[in-house]
Amino acid sequence: MSRLTVNERPVEFDMDPQTPLLFALRDAANLTGTKYGCGVGDCGACTVMIDGAALRSCLITLAECEGRFVVTIEGLSQDRSHPVQQALVAEQAIQCGFCTPGIVISAAALLARNASPSEQDIAQAIPNLCRCGIYPRLMRAVQRAAAITRREDTISAAPAPGITHEDAGRAVPAMAPQPFPTKTQGTNP
Ligand code: FES
Numbered sequence: 001m002s003r004l005t006v007n008e009r010p011v012e013f014d015m016d017p018q019t020p021l022l023f024a025l026r027d028a029a030n031l032t033g034t035k036y037g038c039g040v041g042d043c044g045a046c047t048v049m050i051d052g053a054a055l056r057s058c059l060i061t062l063a064e065c066e067g068r069f070v071v072t073i074e075g076l077s078q079d080r081s082h083p084v085q086q087a088l089v090a091e092q093a094i095q096c097g098f099c100t101p102g103i104v105i106s107a108a109a110l111l112a113r114n115a116s117p118s119e120q121d122i123a124q125a126i127p128n129l130c131r132c133g134i135y136p137r138l139m140r141a142v143q144r145a146a147a148i149t150r151r152e153d154t155i156s157a158a159p160a161p162g163i164t165h166e167d168a169g170r171a172v173p174a175m176a177p178q179p180f181p182t183k184t185q186g187t188n189p
Pocket residue numbers: 035036037038039040041042043044045046047056057058059
């Protein structure tokens with residue numbers, strides 16, 4: 001049994017402690033916003049925040065997460081109001097969106113520790129791969145998100161998703177605001 005806090009809720013994973021956190025989040029906790037890309041630490045699609053640091057969940061076991069605080073894209077903000085999310089939409093830095101959750105988490109972790117990052121800081125903190133090639137727009141978006149964080153810029157709220165949390169939860173259980181599993185089981189893929 002591995003005990004950790006996921007998106008501010010205590011969770012017990014009744015799984016092999018050597019299971020990668022990525023599989024526990026996706027297959028047992030149904031938090032499928034965290035993506036499975038390469039599985040070997042190269043792409044960054046699986047990035048989550050662990051104790052405030054952006055880390056690759058495909059490389060970290062449940063045992064290594066014992067007692068730690070994990071934030072996934074579902075827990076960053078339910079209404080997409082985080083400055084990074086606002087800026088990515090405003091700068092049209094999203095195409096297919098597969099890489100987006102990992103990029104948002106990496107950028108959010110960067111801005112939490114440095115609200116005035118240089119281009120080099122951004123490139124180092126967000127090495128995530130994007131097959132759609134959004135990199136120039138991503139750089140602008142993160143700089144804009146930094147300005148929002150410093151209260152030097154504002155962005156109008158993103159348009160409403162046109163679906164309630166309850167309806168989204170019926171279609172995609174991970175989107176449901178409640179209930180969240182406090183004890184969950186799963187099998188390795
Ligand atoms: Fe983890 Fe690619 S899936 S880095």
